Amino acid sequence: MNESLQQRLNQIPDMILSEDFLKKKGLGGDLCFWIFDYAPEGELQVREFLTFLNGMLSSKHKQLNVVHINLLEDMIAYLKDRDLLDKAFDLQKKKGDAALLKALKGPLHMDKFVPFLLEHHQIKDQDLVLFSGVGSVWPLLRAHNLLNSLHADLGHVPLVLFYPGEYTGKDLTLFNRIPSNNYYRAFKLISE
Template sequence: MYDLESSLNRLEEKIKQPNFRQNKGLGNEVGYYVFDYPAEQELFVRERIKYLKDKYGNSNLDFKIIVFDLYDIIIDLLLKEGFLNLCDELEKNKGLSEIIIAINEMLRMEEDNQNNEILAHIKNNIEDNSIVFLTGVGKCFPFLRSHKVLNNLHQYIDNVPVVMFFPGEYDGQSLVLFSEIKDDNYYRAFKIVE
């Protein structure tokens, strides 16, 4: 039986290790990880992330945790561009699939370049001694796909470890969201705890 508390304790032990923070032992792969958990435990995981951020953000250790909620970033960018109010009208007239396309174009998620809004935001708000926690993956679906974030993030960040918190299952190759939506895209990430 899966023990979330134990997995979160192992996560905390792992991030405290100097080799983890230096991205050592990964066979020259970038230090990207996925922490998967049952979606129904989302609120418990959010509280634990807040606890870890507070604990290591205010300590005298040589690292700190920086949390980026992908959903909050998207909403902020939509507001900044004046696009959030248009989403309601677009959905009524064109449907959800058109909103997904429009949001991805605005965020430049389809482009393989240095103009990706979300990834640029993350890059501009980290420090060398950081551990990046990415949250809000479930809240973003289907507007933002987690593989697009992880597979493009290496262009922006390769000096600090990144942990994506995923409400579903990750087998080291593919993700299953909400116990039914399987994502067979390739992920440039390691499972952080077994």
């Protein structure tokens, strides 16, 4: 277990349950989007923490409407809903990853996938939204595209993206190796 990562994870409950966080105080009108970045090697530790956090929130803070969205699970549900999952598997087997990426570019466009997320999880009615699974869906889905697409619909709801890579406060670098080459405006949840 990475002790430094665990110390940062242990700060999350107090942070996200604070009145200032939930009421978006001190943000100066900015969006209440937060990114918790971590070394990719800590993925399993973060998943374990999210299981703990979800259990704690649902048992001790029932008054809050909190949704945890695992992007891989939701991408699979979305493709099943559109009757594309089995076709995607067949295409990948027959023609490979590049053909699959090209074929799913349209169906997984944020103009289609984000409305699915909004409706499927009733996101607009939540007090807090947690996103994980970014590394599992890359390169089919990109974190900066997702967050940019959620701005208009979700800017008033606190959102935390668990990100396996580095967030400098303006740039995202997935797995500490793949830069997004796009400026992104969010707050760092817990600094190192």
